[in-house]
Amino acid sequence: MSMSLSTLGALIDTDHMLRACCNNPKCRHYAKLDLEYLAVKLGRDHSSMRDDLVPKLKCSKCKSKNISLILSAKSTEGLGHT
Template identity: 50%
Template sequence: MPQKTLAETLAARETVYVHCGHPACCKSTKLDVQTLIDRLGPDHGSMHDDLVRIFACSHCKAAGRDRRPVFFTFIPDYEGQQGERNRDWKPTFDRTKPA
């Protein structure tokens, strides 16, 4: 059982990038998590070990370079988390008293 699934990644509204590990390339692409779910299924793992065998750099392949491992970056939905944290926030200072 994977630690985290693609469905959980989509529900958390995380942004996922895949990066080429070849030093002459270093291309980066934003992944569409919904498309991954359509192809692999919602229960497919979204951790590095679950995805690394699926991706290869097309730029390196076209240039005839050797295949290097790819790396992933998962960026949380900071705006959504901040909004949830501040939803019930009210100021705690009293504006009626002079400074």
């Protein structure tokens, strides 16, 4: 069984997180996306693919629509701490 990560709901259920990075060279704002909020707003079945999600986002700092998404697993956060 392979777990698809193609929807917002799947990312939440599998403890993934998405971070957004603004590509405006004068801004470079970097933020963790609130997936729970996006799932409420767009629906849990909304695609989590960059091309589908980025048009719904804009940089909260400079309002740029030129945004990169970085997917990571929550469980890797904080590794290295003892």
